[in-house]
Amino acid sequence: MSPSLRRVFLASLLRRRLATALSLLAIALGVALGLAVQLIHAAALDEFGRGMRLLAGEADLQLVGPRDGFDEAVFAQLAARPEVAVASPVLELEVRLPGRDDSLRILGVDLFRVLRVQPGLVPLAERAGDEDGRFAALQADNVFLTDEARVRLSQPHRGMDGAPQPPALEQGKLRVQSGVRGFSLELAGRVPGAAGVLGVMDIAGAQQRFGRVGVLSRVDLKLADGLSPAAGIATLSPLLPPGLALREPEAAAQEVGTLSRAYRVNLTMLAAIALLTGGFLVFSTQLLSVARRRREFALLRALGLERRELMHGLLAEGAAVGMVGGVFGVALGHALAAGAFRLVGGDLGAGFFRGLAPALQFDAGLSFGYLLLGVFAGVAGTWLPARAASRVPPARALRAGEGERAGLPQAQLRTRHAVAMLALAGVACTLPALGGIPVGGYAAVMFVLGGTVLGLPALARAALPLLRRGRGVTWRLAHARLSATPGQAVVAGAGVIASVALAVSMAIMVSSFRVSVDEWLAQVLPADLYVRASSSSGSGYLDPEALAEIAAIKGVDKVDTTRLVNLRLSDEEPLFSVLARPAQGNWGLPLVSGSMSPVEHVDSLPPIWVSEAAADRHDLQRGSRFELPLGGRVQAFAVAGVWRDYARQHGAALIESGDYVRLTGDERINDAALRVAPGTPPAAVAEALRARFGAEHITIALPGEIRALSLEIFDRTFLITYLMEAVAVLIGLFGIATTFAALATTRQGEFGMLRHLGFTRAEVGRLIAVEGALTAGMGVLAGLLAGGAIAWVLIEIINRQSFHWSMDVAVPWGALALFAVTLVVLAALVARLAGRHAMQRSAVLAVKADW
Amino acid sequence: MREGRISAARTVRPSRGGFWLRGLPVVLLLLAMLLGIGAQAQDELSSYPPVVPGRALVFPQDFGAHPDYRTEWWYITGWLRDAEGVERGFQLTFFRVRTRIGEDNPSRFAPRQLVLAHAAIADPATGRLRHAERSGRAYPGLVEAQEGRTEVRVDDWFLSGGEALDASYHSRIQAADFGFELAFAPDRAPVLNGKAGFSQKAPDPLNSSYYYSRPQLAVSGTLRLDGAEVAVSGHAWLDHEWSSEILPEGARGWDWIGINLHDGGGLMGFQMRDGEGRAIWGAGTLSDPQGESTVLGPGDVRFTPVRRWRSPRTGIEYPVEWTLALGDGRRFRLQPLMDDQELDSRASTGAIYWEGAVRLFALEDAGGEASEREVGQGYLEMTGYAERLRM
Amino acid sequence: MLELRHLCKTLPGTPPRVLFDRLSLRVDSGECVAIVGESGVGKSTLLNCIAGLEPIDGGEIQVGPSRVDRLDDDTMARLRRSHFGFVFQAFHILPHLNLLQNVALPLWLLREPEGSAAGRARTMLERVGLGGRAEDPPQQLSGGELQRVAIARALVHRPHLVLADEPTGNLDPERASGVLDLLLGQIRDSRAAGVLVTHSRTAAARADRVLELRADGLHDITRRV
Incomplete structure (x- = not known):
């Protein structure tokens, strides 16, 4: 653009500073919000992926399945295959810390195999110099903690209710819980290669101490030389029991990305609307500015300014506003993202990346893209006014009295449109x-x-x-x-x-x-009282003995139980929740269609009630047949109803406790719902429960509190x-x-x-x-x-x-x-x-x- | 982490990491740092079965593992020759260790028994040893040391055989830069060392093992060096030894040989050295082609260093040539296939020792003229020459 | 109706410029006075002082019974809406109101009921010859027509004083003459006092009196034009 045009057009922006500043701010905000959402997500995903990569080490493939683990038989089968160079079994535990409402992820590993597959998980005995330390890595009671875990667990924890909770790690002993029983693990050393809040212990010890004998949650595979991961998946997948899958470690981040995608897109669309609003604002100010300068433009046109030059000049104004707004927006977006990390964490409060501490990174491509969006908003906002201005016949605009009209842009917007x-x-x-x-x-x-x-x-x-x-x-x-x-x-x-x-x-x-x-x-x-040892896939649980004790407590009228397990249906559906509970009882089921009574005559299949998400994804309704990989084999159910589930957008299904135990042999219970005998205050029952199991081992909630x-x-x-x-x-x-x-x-x-x-x-x-x-x-x-x-x-x-x-x-x-x-x-x-x-x-x- | 393992190894002192002769370097340095076969284990000694004289070895039962005892190994060394006549040494060891950890644990991963394997090739063309190792906790089908016959494996590495007194052994090893698949055929019954298989390692009979050897195993199979696979044949020596005992304080290292004599016989001998390098115990077994053996007592085996070689990597000096004097007056000279057969595994286990193929020459005075004649080929192992285990 | 006594006005600046020094003027009801003078001599400022839109430094301004120079801003605004009418060079007809509404604007300000306001405005429009176009938007009018609307607006509420600043400045001579006749006629008909500022001697000649504003004061030049 020639210097004269610069003086005519861009200088005009400086003359109307307030309007320019506001348009600029609007664009900056739109750009910033959109970019911040992307940055935060990218950083969180990146951190998650990096964490996964670190833990997966040199593994080419990972065998994954239900969150609560799978039968370890498949490990020996895979490890013996010639396609597999090394197979490293992992038992991942979400270990409950008695008296605290945070948990510790502990990986049970086979030292000899992590050495070859996941060097990041190799424990280092702290007291190597002394004789006891030499047994460290294999001793069932020894746990190795990352530095972050050690710091966090040594400190009191602020509970969700704001009350301080005791340190889990004191004098070299880590208090943990399995079932409703608390015990101590010895802090034996560090995990120098891993990051995050994480513990490592011997896999046999982990299986024994946490009641998971025979169960693995993951197997990391290093393939034989020359075998590609894709070929490995193709060859090995047919060997797997239902519900298990092989995937490349990178896919884990993708899966999490998939789970959080809808949420992310929602936020991005909100940001887009902010940007759109910014564009409208540019439109408003430019339209008015153009109207006000009609005589100026008419004069310029009369003096020989080409129509095209006028148009370009005006568009340049819009582009300049968009550009500067975009630059501010990009800077602001980074600042917002940094602030958000500190305040609400990497998942913007949605809970997809709990416990991650992502670092903000500058992404040149992304930033440039959003800068361009800002410029686009500026140019797009200017387009119509610029076109209108360039089409005004100069003679008319120069006429006296036009000034009256200048303030009244006649936007020709058609109702038809x-x-x-x-x-x-x-x-x-x-x-x-x-x-x-x-x-x-x-x-x-x-x-x-x-x-x-x-x-x-x-x-x-x-x-x-x-x-x-x-x-x-x-x-x-x-x-x-x-x-x-x-x-x-x-x-x-x-x-x-x-x-x-x-x-x-x-x-x-x-x-x-x-x-x-x-x-x-x-x-x-609907119940009076809820008892839980820990959230699903946590190490706390209620077993039949504990349930019997609960039922024996005075004032407890009826006990109903829930078992929640998370399955893997497919690569597209890596997370699917199954709740096993009595269909009729102290747990309410908010049906939206179907009924509580099982469907008759559907091949005498056991009944299942699916959540709306599951019904949508699998096109289910009452009478449909639905298969789940339970206990290592595919089990068909007959859909009896569809219920509303706000807790698990990934999909969930409810089956009868009896069916679940019969199919899996898993008798563990996550939650128990208690109906209190008439006349007994729930608080008294809660007190008795705490006295029986130890207040730190169970969480007792009243429905009101949960709500x-x-x-x-x-x-x-x-x-x-x-x-x-x-x-x-x-x-x-x-x-x-x-x-x-x-x-x-x-x-x-x-x-x-x-x-x-x-x-x-x-x-x-x-x-x-x-x-x-x-x-x-x-x-x-x-x-x-x-x-x-x-x-x-x-x-x-x-x-x-x-x-x-x-x-x-x-x-x-x-x-x-x-x-x-x-x-x-x-x-x-x-x-x-x-x-x-x-x-x-x-x-x-x-x-x-x-x- | 590697560093972790190294620093753990730093603390291991061979003199205390109780083990006996063969395989001490590997077992002690590879295992002890992981398991800490140390003083604490000593306290629990009573729970390992003692090694006592008079227990008759029964085959093929005793070809298999003895999981109650603390340690056990199958140790094969030998010479291979390819079609072009190139001679190379090889070594293959499977160790079994009872950790006494998790014996009450119902988990199949419980680390009650560990199996470790070690393999090396001495190729003069390479100029130094190629070696690799595998280790793991016993797990059915994957990592095992079975009873009743020789069946030891760590994943895809295995040694199996010994189903009968005269049954062959079969082994396959695959490492990054070498691998071999070999069959070992015995031509005689096992040779029992010491008192009918009760082998005393120190003046105190507490430090003993059950120990038999299988000299003159005929070897055939294939050897892979880098990418190239060649057919090989040769002869090998197998030692199988199990025990619960610990070396006494004061032992610093040892020297051991297992030689297949060209006349069809076999010679095993070792000496235990103290801190000053003096022999505190020695013993051996000399067997004839039929397997008839002569037990050599502490006074019957005398090692004398002849020539030393300094490792350019570690700076450690090893006596790579020896003279060996037997009680009956016969004298021999041991000469290495190549000088550099130092096993420097600081990057993994941290152990440094020398273990290599040697030739045995008989030294004879023929009319006042000293003459030499090669009478056998086998393996020499020397430990405890490092100034200290520093790394 | 309008009387200025010893009006003083100094424009700030370095050095300050004395615009009026003890200037006096009297205009009676039904009388139209034209003020001529060179550009910059202060003709418009004089009008603005009379309208109470510009402060004075001394003297008195009396409109009817009110001392304009003593009124505060809002009281002055109320005085303007009831007693003043204005005609501007640039017409200032609101484009978003039709002609009737533009004319009725002063009546709206005076809270006149809708019906009577519309009636009076219509009558006024008829008097300026635009009776048939009451509902038209101003965009369709020529400059002369716009100024006629402005005149109707200036007089619709029967002001006592009409101030016109170059009312024909934006018009060609033919139209100017007609508009001026209309303005003066309407002022006289409504028995208002009129002050007309113009640089056109032709225009001024139609007033009852013509005064020339010079640096040294007002001079009656009625006979000379």
Whole structure:
């Protein structure tokens, strides 16, 4: 671009600093949010992958299966194969630490085999110099800890209820729990090659001490020379019992990535909406700026500026705003990601990467991509105004009196287009998910937004006559202005629509979700008291003896149990939960279809009740046949019903305890639900339980506590969403501010005239505020409508397809009303503030200045 | 981690890591650091069966493992010759160790028994030893030392045979830069060392083992060096020894030979050295082609160093040539296939010793003129020459 | 109706410029006074001082019974809306209001009921010859027509004082003459006092009195034009 053009165009950005700064900020925020989500996820995934790689060492393949392990027979079978150079068995335990609610991951390993496959897991005896130390690595009671684990376990832990919990590691002894029994392991040394909070012990000791004899959770394989992992999988997979699979260690990170993908895409889409709002804002400011400079451009054109040059110059303005905003956004995104790591962890509070401490890394490609997005938003926002400006015949724009019109961009937006977009949104809703991503749903959201923006003039035309009742002159003036120029409403309100729609839809969705979760919790937790030794796949559990003791406690009327195991159905479905519990009893099952009674005549298969996610993925309904790899073989079940499950988006199924024990021989129990005899206070039973098993060995929860805790976790998960909503609303208000700042500048003559006619300053201010409120009101109204539509899309399409959750719509009317009113008031304030500058100019000068 | 293993090894002193003669370097340095066969084990000595004289060795039962005893090994050394006449030495050892860890543990992974294997090739063309090792805890089908016949394996490395008194053995070893698959055919009954298989290792009879040898095993099979596989044949010597005992304090190292004599007989001899390098005990067995043996007592085997060689890698000096005097006045000279048969496994087990193929020459005074005649080929093992185990 | 007594106004700056020094003027109801003078002599400033939109440094301004120079901003604004009418060079017709609404704007300000305001505005539009176009948006009007709307707006609420600053400055001579006739006629008809600032002697000649503003004060030049 020539220096003269630079002076004409880019310098213009500097002249309207406020508007430029706000557009820039909006783009920066959009870019930052999107980039931060990506960065955080990439870092978390990277850290997870690195951790996996480190632990997998030189393994070419990993044998994986149910989280709770599988029969070790397959290990000997694989190890003896000529394709396998070394097979290293691993028993992974989520060891409960009595009295603490965190756990320690302990890997039971065969020292002789980790030496050859996973050098990162080789334990180093600390007291090597003394005779006892030499036995260290094979002694059943010895545990080796990473430095991080040692530090963490030596310190008191802050429990979920905020109360301090004792250190697990004291004087070289680590207190752990198996079943409901606590015992000590000796700290024998370090695991210098591993990172993270991790312990290593002898595999035989681990099997014995934690009651897992005969069970492995993983086998890492080093293949014979010259055999590729793919060939290894092809040759060895047929040997595997059902439910087990071979995968390359790298695939673990992919699997976690798959599990968290829907959540991640959701966040990215939120960021995209923020960026879109930024683009709208650029559109608003550029449209106004272009309108204001019509005479300037006309003059330039008359002086010989080519139409194309004008267009390019204006686009360069937008690109510059986008570029600078993008650069700020990239920096801010990194800062946000760094902050998020510290505050909520690498999974943005969603729990996919628990316990990871990822490090933020600069990703040049990603950053550049987001920078480009910023530039794109700037250019796209400028496109229409630039095109319009370049097409104005110079002679007309130079005519006197044009100044009046300059402040009133006549955006030619057709209702027809709005209707078409809304129709497209409807069509998009009918599309199925693509690779687990509800592409159609997201497209529908975009179409609804676009359609609403385009339809705003029509909406304004329809809604404004209803508001004509006002008597005051300011109201009349504001009303008349908005009625005459609904295009202005679009310009100022586009950002508001996007942000309000986003906020409203999220509010409705989250509220529906929360209400549904609350009801769901009430349904699934009907008992008086719940006893648990540790969460699923943890080392704490209840065995039949413990259950018998529980049942014998005075005041316990009835004990029902749950066993939760996590299976691996396929590479696409690496995680599937099976709950074994009595179908009828103290556990509620929130059925959405089918019934509690088994289906008759389906080959006399045992009954199964599947979660919505499982039903969606496998296309199941009552009467369907569903197979699960249980106890090393494939077992078919007959689906009796479908239930709602908010706890496991990956899919879950419930089978009868009796069937489970018969199929697997696994008699361990995760949770027991207790019905207390009438007249006995649950607290007394809880006290008796604690006295019997030791308070530190079991967790006793009342349904109310579980609900409170669950909802707290729920709210934390949506924290990031609230943050994004706030940002989007902020950007929308920026839109109002910039529009009105720009409008106020162009309307100085009008304000000056009004002052001459006898308007007081306050009245002029009120006029601007009322206009702001009316404009925002239109935007908010449209945003509410769009938000409602989007909420429906979120609930019925996006959530359903991403997470397979159905929920009951619950609109938070009060909160929405408050929000809408607040926003309108804020918009009035913001407009008033933005117009202050224009108002304060001398009325005398204002009527003089023509342009 | 490797460093971990090395630093663990640093603390192991051969004089205390109780073991006897053969295989002490490997077992002591490879195992002891992992298992700590040390003072603590000594306290539990009573729980290992004692080695006592008068227990008759019964074959093929005693070809197999004796898992109650603390340690046991099958140790094959020998010479191979390929079609072009190139001669190379080889060595193959399987150790079994009872750890007394996890004996009450129902887990199949319980490390009650460990099996370790070690193999080496002495190839003059290479100029030094190629060696490799495997180790593991006993696990059915994968890592085993079975009773009743010779059946020891660590994953894909195995030695099996000895189903009958005259049954052959078969072994396969695959390492990165070498491998072999060999058959070993005996032509006579086992030769019992010491008092009918009760072999005393020190002045105190407490330090003893059950010990038999199988000299003159006919070897045939294939040898792989790097990528090239050649057919080989030759002769080998097998020792099988088991015990629970610990060496006395003060023993620093030992020298051992197992020689297949060209006349069809066999000669085994060893001496135990103290800190000053003096012999504190020695013994041997001389057998004829029919397997009839003569027991050599402490005074009957005398080793005298002739020529020393200094390792360029470790700086350790080994007496690679010896004269050996037997009680009956016969004198021999031991000459290595090559000087550098030092086993420097600092990178893995941390042990450094010398174990290599040697020729045995008879020294004869024919009319005042000293003359030499090669009378046998076998293996020499020398330990305890490192100034100290520093690494 | 309007009386200026010893009006003083100094423009800030270095050195400060004395614009008016003890300037006096009296305009009666039904009288139209034209003020001419060279550019920059302070004609418009004088109008603005009269409208209370610019502070004065001394003297008195009386409009009817009110001492303009003593009123605060808001009171002055209320005085303007009831007693003043303005005509601007740049018309300042609001583009988003139709002609009727533009004209009715002062009546809205005075809280006149919708119906009567519309009636009066319509009457006023008829008086300026635009009766048939009351509902039209201003975009379709020529400059002369716009200024006629402005005149209707300036007089619709029967102000006592009409101030016009170069009302024909943006118009071609033919239209200017018609507009000026209309303005003066309407002022006289409504018995208001009119002050017209212009640099056009032709325009000024139609006023009852023509005063020339010079650095040393106002000089009656009625006869000379």
